Amino acid sequence: MKPLRINGLTKEYRIGFGRRSVMALDHLDLEIEEGEVFGFLGHNGAGKTTTIKLLMGLVYPTSGEAWILDRSIRDVAVKQYIGFLPESPFFYEYLTAEEFLVFYGQLFGIGGLKLAKKIDELLELVSMTDARHRPLRKFSKGMLQRIGIAQALINDPRLVILDEPMSGLDPIGRRDVRDIILRLKHEGKTIFFSSHILPDVEMICDRIGILVKGRLKAVGTVQELAGASSVNSIELVVEDVSESVLAGIRDLAATVMRRGNQILIKLDDEERVNSLLDLILKQKGRVVSLTPHKRSLEDLFLTESGMNRT
């Protein structure tokens, strides 16, 4: 039983008075495995949110079908097993954090002690125990995102669907969300989330899918898609190197720049890293940092669309 199976899912919007047709999602086929974290990547307008809205029953498909835990998404009862966080969510701002979670719990038919216990647990998970009695209108964006995640988990879902859970958050907020996703994975839940930020996705996803203009262009592990060959250049910062070593470095590196005591080195070729490091370390030089610059999501997209053309 797959947590999520999508077959030829298509959504065509008709807009304006001319009823011009816009293909928001074009025959999407996708399967998600039990317990995996799946990253759904694409630029704004690529169809990520449309896909998620179709799955949640917010919009209806023009054609195609999808199953969650082997039950059609047309069946309202299937939502019992799903947790959902929409993109930049807005909630009932007149409710306090606790009232908010009670309300959503009751919609699932959970109540009493069981709900109270679940709420304690969730407020703890998203580190919001202190804000329990504060109205949502006084929450920051990061706090809203976290209480939104708590809301999505109130029914102990088997499949968690998050739409751009990290967009608009500061680095700490993004790290918090990442940590929560990893904890959920650890608990055995399946997570499907959309994003346009590659570093976030790379760090936590088992597999990713890339959506370009409503079409799924590639599916695979991060390594497969943005894998070994994806490193474009490597930047090193080193200290305490003698002039003789510097000459050696110049032979290997594309760019060498001096910044006071430190030397910035740029390598175009990954293969040369080891010989360069050998050279520096043997002469008691100190490596301050080593940063591989990977292909950006942008490049990946361009390649994917390019492949399509040939």
Add this chain to the structure above:
Amino acid sequence: MKRIIVIALNTFKENLRDKILYNLVFFALMLIGSSVLLGSLTMGEQAKIMKDLGLASINLFGVLIAIFVGIGLVSKEIEKRTIYTIIAKPIPRYQFLLGRYSGLGLTLFVNTAIMAVGFVLVLLLAGVGLDMGLAKAIGLIFLELLLIVAVAVMLSTFTTPTLSATFTLAIYVIGHLTGDLQALGDRLENPLVSGVLNVLYYALPNLAYFNIKSEAVHGIPIAWSYLLMAVSYGVTYAAFVMVAACMIFQRRDFK
């Protein structure tokens, strides 16, 4: 059913925490209270003026709340996207709509009750006698409010808040004049125009049925059979409107 109640109570809570509502109820009570002054200016007619102004205030402020909260009841949820997380829960769309509707119904009931209590207190303080006619009049005002909310909700499932406010207000005004539509249609020579007017007469809610304010003020007895007829008409009409609202709401996409 349980989920409808959960939504309804949350809607009620939302209304309670909305300050505009308090202002409106406060103004209504002020107006009802001021009728004492106006009444004392008029010789002999004090009781009638007080009853007239009191019922009119309850009606006016009730309609204001019904229209302005009613149109936002669904469209605000769509606009603010709070509806996304609700639709994602195992609750059918029609239950959400009925819950929102019942919640506002409860708010209107409490508001009308507060205004009615204020009205009765003012009358008692001024030494004006109470009678059943006033209760009947207020009851039908409440029924009219429920019908208006149904229309506002139905319109706001597919149009913008501004448009649905305009339409609801228009339907409210025309609803009090449908008798004139029929009378006009009867006098016109052109069968097409009079046919259209006749269709409008039957399609639009006849809100004049719920207006027994002048009878109540002048102490003209209102038969229970009339009351029963008005209640059945109002409930049936509101039910039809809500069924239409649910059907439209069920089909629409939340883009």
